[in-house]
Amino acid sequence: MLHVAVVGSGPSGVYTAQSLVEQSRVPDVRVDVLDRLPCPYGLVRYGVAPDHEKIKSLQNSLRTVLEHERITFLGHVQVGGDGLPPERLSELYHAVVYCVGAATDRGLGIPGEDLPGSHSATEFVSWYSAHPDAAANSFALQARSAVVIGVGNVAVDVARILSRGAEELRPTDVPHPALGTLAGSRVREVHMAGRRGPSQARFTTKELRELGGLPGARVVVDGAELARDPAYAPVGAPADSPVPLPAVVRRNIEVLRGWADAPATGPDPMRTIHLRFFLRPVELLERDGRVAGVRFARTAPDGSGGIQDTGAYEEIGAQLVLRAVGYRGLPLPGLPFDPARGTVPHLAGRVLRDGVPSPGEYVAGWIKRGPTGVIGSNRPCAKETVASLLDDAPLLEARPSAPDPVAALRAWGLRPVEWDGWLSIERAEAALGQSLGRGPVKIPDWTGLLQAAHGDRR
Ligand SMILES: Cc1cc2nc3c(=O)[nH]c(=O)nc-3n(C[C@H](O)[C@H](O)[C@H](O)COP(=O)(O)OP(=O)(O)OC[C@H]3O[C@@H](n4cnc5c(N)ncnc54)[C@H](O)[C@@H]3O)c2cc1C
Ligand SMILES: NC(=O)c1ccc[n+]([C@@H]2O[C@H](COP(=O)([O-])OP(=O)(O)OC[C@H]3O[C@@H](n4cnc5c(N)ncnc54)[C@H](OP(=O)(O)O)[C@@H]3O)[C@@H](O)[C@H]2O)c1
Missing domain, CATH: 3.40.50.720 (NAD(P)-binding Rossmann-like Domain)
Structure with a gap:
């Protein structure tokens, strides 16, 4: 044995x-x-x-x-x-x-990273997921503009949650205080920025495409910016690279091309998601002791999947910055x-x-x-x-x-906490949800979880 x-x-x-x-x-x-x-x-x-x-x-x-x-x-x-x-x-x-x-998160190692209003995606994810280590009420979401740094699937997750209406999240198990904060969110512009080009983005096509289907949100991409990537050849043009592109890259580029080519029609959306590329973050800007934006170095492809700085810079104003550059x-x-x-x-x-x-x-x-x-x-x-x-x-x-x-x-x-204790937590979360007119709702704090787990036996 x-x-x-x-x-x-x-x-x-x-x-x-x-x-x-x-x-x-x-x-x-x-x-x-x-x-x-x-x-x-x-x-x-x-x-x-x-x-x-x-x-x-x-x-x-x-x-x-x-x-x-x-x-x-x-x-x-x-x-x-x-x-x-x-x-x-x-x-x-x-x-x-x-x-x-x-x-934990990987960290950028640039000035201003720790300013109030700048958070790792890890913190934001833990908050809306009710992780008991997440600080309660850590996100006020008074920001009008948010920058998400990174173009992986976690960046897509946090950009999507910022861009969804709270009513769409109500049927989920999002903790009730976080749902209230999301309902009061003033975020209107979400900028998601990658330091390399669309063909090096780490998101998968299903997750990328989902951004285009969010009610009340519009995705904006700049065709000229995408075209800096040699893989973004116009339809019908001979492929720039003799090496065939991986299927996921081809599909991602098709989705991005569709957005770049689509004329903006209909009423102004509630929120706009800007997908940006070739922007390497160099500094988080500060005003009145809080984050006020991100300064990026403009980059260009170096011909072998990497980037080089062009000497140009761009600043994007934001009162909330989420750093989605990987876990650690x-x-x-x-x-x-x-x-x-x-x-x-x-x-x-x-x-x-x-x-x-x-x-x-x-x-x-x-x-x-x-x-x-x-x-x-x-x-x-x-x-x-x-x-x-x-x-x-x-x-x-x-x-x-x-x-x-x-x-x-x-x-x-x-x-x-043995299996019975976990089942008690599940029952307590179902009861909490019922009392709020929702499905099961997660308990977001240690005390609540342990009380639910141990019950009378505590
Ligand atoms: C934000 C986010 C969203 C994701 N979404 C998806 C998705 O939609 N689809 C998908 O396929 N993949 C997704 N992934 C990837 C997927 O979650 C990972 O591949 C997977 O969870 C890794 O599993 P793991 O067991 O190594 O780590 P984890 O899932 O992190 O599990 C580690 C466990 O160890 C426990 N632990 C840590 N330290 C200690 C300790 N000292 N003592 C005791 N216990 C400890 C932790 O509490 C935790 O329960 C996502 C990842 C992230 C970060
Ligand atoms: N729905 C899903 O299936 C789902 C959801 C979430 C997560 N996941 C998985 O979980 C794993 C982790 O995802 P992740 O998004 O955390 O990591 P990831 O896929 O490694 O993406 C990290 C992103 O951060 C960028 N980055 C890293 N360092 C940077 C820096 N210093 N400055 C600017 N940008 C930087 C990377 O760009 P470079 O490429 O240039 O380094 C990349 O765009 C992945 O395998 C992911 O697929 C899956």
């Missing part, structure tokens, strides 16, 4: 647990899935946009895994930091798989960490200490690969890690472990 701790209940943690209990090489593997939050599912609950109900519903398949008879969910168990040290956890289980994701893994004290990549060094999922695999310690998901890839990318990643772990099984079975790790966690002073 092998008893494995999986730290993190996001997609990579759940897929790791699933691979461990569904394989037949080592019988009788049991898995405890630990998470610092009282709620499971990681970024599927606290990142995937609330208006993407279909992707959100993936929680149902993750739930089925966590309800497996040989898997135990233990929420509100922080590993590292103020919580249980990794070395202590290693004493309780035959093996530990760290699936802790990438919890955090070091877990006690585990090795590669600061350049923001990941834990590994070999096929085995944690490397001083370049040597450390028996019993593994990684999967964003903390292993870095913060890219959709939910499904974590499945093969988890499988690779589990294959390494199973190869090591004879060694692991010989390691000491605790007969009852949950009792040991309690003895350490932790009060895990």
Whole structure:
């Protein structure tokens, strides 16, 4: 019998647990899935946009895994930091798989980045997703103009949420205070800016196209700006590049071309989304102690996918700036960490200490690969890690472990939220929504979540 701790209940943690209990090489593997939050599912609950109900519903398949008879969910168990040290956890289980994701933002490293009114997309996403670490009422949305820096799918998510009417978000699980703030939003212009061209944008076509279908919003792109990209050849012109463009780039360019060519008709929209390219942020501008805009260096393609500065600059006025330039893994004290990549060094999922695999310690998901890839990318990643772990099984079975790790966690002073506690949170969120005339509405604070989880047993 092998008893494995999986730290993190996001997609990579759940897929790791699933691979461990569904394989037949080592019988009788049991898995405890630990998470610092009282709620499971990681970024599927606290990142995937609330208006993407279909992707959100993936929680149902993750739930089925966590309800497996040989898997135990233990929420509100922080590993590292103020919580249980990794070395202590290693004493309780035959093996530990760290699936802790990438919890922070990458940062721009330019002047003015920390001005009031400038936020990472991570903070904005956490706020509308009701992450209990998000500061309450952190977004006043008094701004008329917002700049979103970056052209990845997270940039598209935050630009879309800023551009949607609150009524469209009412049927979702957005926390009630955030819904009120979004209803009072004065944002009219949303500028989303990429430092490279449309053919290097990281968004996917479905997500891009969705921006054009938002009620009350219009997308504006400048054909002349797009045409700086050699891939944006006029229809019928011979392709500039002898290398065929990836399908996603061709499709993105078709969508952008459609917007550039469309004449502006109909009444003035409530909000305008400006998609901008070849703008490298160099400084956030300040007025009266708050952010007042972004100064960009105008760039041009360098012929090999990169950019060079042209010497020209452009300023876009904005009272709100969201920096959507990628996530970043955090070091877990006690585990090795590669600061350049923001990941834990590994070999096929085995944690490397001083370049040597450390028996019993593994990684999967964003903390292993870095913060890219959709939910499904974590499945093969988890499988690779589990294959390494199973190869090591004879060694692991010989390691000491605790007969009852949950009792040991309690003895350490932790009060895990078990599956019943999570189901109580779900019921409390359904009841909260009902009292507000909405579907289930997320509880956005630690106290509320823990009260709901522990109920009378607290
Ligand atoms: C804003 C955003 C929106 C996204 N939307 C989509 C989408 O629509 N579709 C799609 O396919 N992909 C989407 N993705 C990508 C997808 O969410 C990721 O691929 C996936 O969540 C990564 O899984 P993970 O398990 O590695 O990390 P996470 O999902 O981040 O899970 C990590 C878990 O570890 C826990 N944890 C962290 N530290 C500790 C600790 N010290 N102790 C205990 N527990 C800890 C966290 O609480 C969390 O539950 C999105 C990503 C972001 C950032
Ligand atoms: N609906 C969905 O499926 C969905 C939704 C959200 C997220 N996700 C996935 O989650 C992952 C993370 O998404 P993400 O958007 O955070 O990251 P991302 O895809 O890596 O995009 C980051 C963006 O930030 C830009 N950037 C980075 N550093 C910059 C700098 N210093 N100055 C200006 N721009 C900078 C990048 O430009 P360069 O390319 O020039 O570096 C890029 O446009 C992705 O795999 C994404 O597909 C999926």
